[in-house]
Each structure stands twice: as structure tokens, then as C-alpha cells.
Amino acid sequence: MSILPSAEQVRSIANEYGTPTFVYDEQALENRAREALAFPHAFGLTVRYAMKANPNGVILQLFDKLGLHIDASSGFEAERALIAGIDASKIQLTAQELPGNLRKLVRNGVLFNACSLHQLEVIAKLSPTSAISIRVNPGQGSGAHAKVNVGGSMSSFGIWHKHLSKAKKIILEKKLRVERFHSHIGSGTDPHVWQQVARITLNLVKHFPDVHTVNLGGGFKVARIVGEQQTDLQSCGRAIKQEIDRFYRETGRRLHLEIEPGTFLTANTGWILARIIDVVETDTQSFIKIDSGMTENTRPALYGSQHPIVVIPIIPIDDTSRKKKKYLVVGHCCENGDRWTVKKGDGDTGEPRQLHEAGIGDLLLCGGTGAYCSSMSTKNYNSFPEAAEVMIKKDGVVQLMRRRQTLKQIVQ
Ligand SMILES: Cc1ncc(COP(=O)(O)O)c(C=O)c1O
Secondary structure, three states: OOOOOOHHHHHHHHHHHOOOEEEEEHHHHHHHHHHHHOOOOOOOEEEEEEHHHOOOHHHHHHHHHOOOEEEEOOHHHHHHHHHOOOOHHHEEEOOOOOOOOHHHHHHOOOEEEEOOHHHHHHHHHHOOOOEEEEEEEOOOOOOOOHHHEOOOOOOOOOEEHHHHHHHHHHHHHOOOEEEEEEOOOEOOOOHHHHHHHHHHHHHHHOOOOOOOEEEOOOOOOOOOOOOOOOOOHHHHHHHHHHHHHHHHHHHOOOOEEEEOOOHHHHHHHEEEEEEEEEEEEOOOOEEEEEOOOOOOOOHHHHHOOOOOEEEEOOOOOOHHHOOEEEEEEEOOOOOOOOEOOEEOOEEEEEOOEEEEOOOOOOEEEEEOOOOOOOOOOOOOHHHOOOOEEEEEOOOOOEEEEEOOOOHHHHHO
16 A cells, blocks of 8 residues: 655645645655565566556656656647657557557667557558567457456457457468567456466467467556455566466476556655545535546546545644544545445445545645556536646655646647
């Protein structure tokens, strides 16, 4: 779970940068990167950061410095990584939509991962090299919510495993060489299913003799809130290492391993700092209203995701003298579904949470929001500007990572 910034630091950030503001922790980001880089492997490891989780350039640069590569999910993301100074050869593009500038990206050295038979045909025409990567849908998926399960027959991601013979025909005809093989089956994946699919993927790799690198995707579970399970990367990786060792014994081929987590690297490294703008009551319920909501974190409404929430009094008071009360925490949007306290897995049902008694003007922190929040929210709904983003550096200094959006920028 996220490490809570001090109340004093929170008040000072609210004063200096306003609210709502995303607050990230540099030390936590670094720790997570090092944990991912320690993933067990047999013949080499590359960790790609799935930048869709949080594409802020400061985070990309930090991970780049620590030795991570990039998984980009659109041409725009690939360009964004290039703008942040990431070397093209470290970026792999795995996209549902082919970008207009694909030719330029691949000619500059961005790696391309063909996710369908059509994409395979297109890349055969564009690529200056015959070496390619393919993404397979291995026939099985797993995710914390149906919306983030991207494997199996009801999911459109990757070349369906039963169509690999069709892919081979195109590969042969177009004189391509599959050197990299990829599967990613969902976010918040059950570790057993992840391992099972890794085995299925390795069996499929046997039919592609030129493959030297296998990418098993991301999707590692993280515990954002008490009671949630977290994938143990070491034990998960040890099982995969055994499979890669076995593959070597059976085929004599030494496979380089790639993983590409997003959530694992950033989710528990960030908080949203909001201000309490109102406290209202009905016959049955007390509500805290904040100057944030689905505009910064849509995960509760979308997935029924639960995040830690802490009320920080604007004037310092002794914690022991603070009373507790059950509240629904609701956002500033004109939408009854704009809530941060919901039933687990059911974004349509609000669930009151026991919190410290709150007053108008107090501050509120929402944790576990370093991934898929700033990058994936209903931004600009009700014309609320995109929030500022700051980083608490290792030396305690607060760095501005993104300015709050202006109305002029919204209407441009
Ligand atoms: C291709 C691919 N790789 C990696 C990821 C990262 O997944 P997670 O953030 O669950 O680790 C995603 C997420 O959707 C993805 O689509």
C-alpha cells in the first residue's frame, strides 16, 4: 500500500499547487522499479514499463534512468516517450489502432508488435527489417474485473492462438521472421492463471524457431487497500524461470524474458490530494464532497475499485481527539456515479466508509492512484481542468511535473 505523505507536507503542497493535485513518491517509484528488475529469469530480462499506467515524462525519465524499457499502446504514446528522451530502440508499440506515423516510428527504430493478421500484413509493407514481434491471444485471460480481462475468445487483443497457422502463412509469404513473441492477458491477473498462460505461450513459441525473446505482459496484482492480495513477483518469477529452463532443455534455445507491468510499478506510488468543498446529510447518509472525483480517478465508478482515503484536517489537531463517522465520498461532477467509496467490484453501488470527521476546507488524500488515474479519467467533464501533478523527490523537495490545465487550453 502507498506510504502516506506527512500531513504537514500535504498542507504545504495544497498551499503551493492547489487542489486537486496528484502527488507521487520518487522513492516508492524507484523501489518498485528495482523489485521488477529483480524478477527471476534464466537467460536475461527486460522490464518494459506499460506507460499507459502513467505517461508523465518525469516518470518515464526516472524509469529510463533505472534501466526500464517502454511498452507504448498507441503511436501517440510512442511519440510521447520519444519526446521524454527515451531511445526509440527501447520502445515497443503494442496497439489496437495502427498509428498514422507507423512508418516513421519503425524506421526510427521503435519495435512493433503485430496484434492481428491485418497488422502483420501492414508491417510487412512498412518495416525496413524482416524481424518482427507478434502478440498472441493464448485463449485464456484473467483480470481483476471483466473490463480488464484481455485474453480468451471474448477479447480482441492479439492473434487468436488457433489462427497462428494463418499468421505463419503471411510470415512465410512476406519473408518475415518472428523474433519476439508476446502475450498479455489482463490487469490484476490471478498469478496461477498468469503462470499457466506463460506455459501455454512457451509451447506456442516452439512453433516459431527464430523467437529469441518472449514477453509475458504485465497484469501483476497490487494491494491498494487492506485485505487485497498482491502478487509476489519473486515466487511468480521463479515458476517462469523453471519453465524457461525446461524450454532450453527441450529445444536448446535460450529465451530472453520480458515483462511489462504498469500497475505494479506506479499504482501505490501516488495519491490524489483533494479539498473537501462541502459536507451534506440526508436522513440516511452523510457525504463528503471533494473538488476532485471521476475527473481524476474513474476507477471506483468503472471497476468498483477501492482506494484508501484519509481526511487531513486543515488545522493540525491531535489524532486521538478526532471522532470517526461513516461517509460516502463523492466527486464534483454532476453525476450520481461520481463516487470514490463503492462496493468492491461494483461501481454502481456506493458504500459508506468510516473516516475521520471532516469539515469544509479540510484536505483528503486518495491512495493507490499512481496508475490509470491521471492517464485514464473523465478529464474535462463539466470543464474541470486536468489536475496538477507533483513528485516528492527523495530529498523531500517537491517537483512540479505538470501544471494544472487552464480554461484556455480546454477550449483551444
Ligand atoms: C499490452 C499490455 N501490456 C502491459 C499492460 C500493463 O498491465 P498492468 O498495468 O495491469 O500491469 C497492459 C495493460 O492494459 C497492456 O495492455
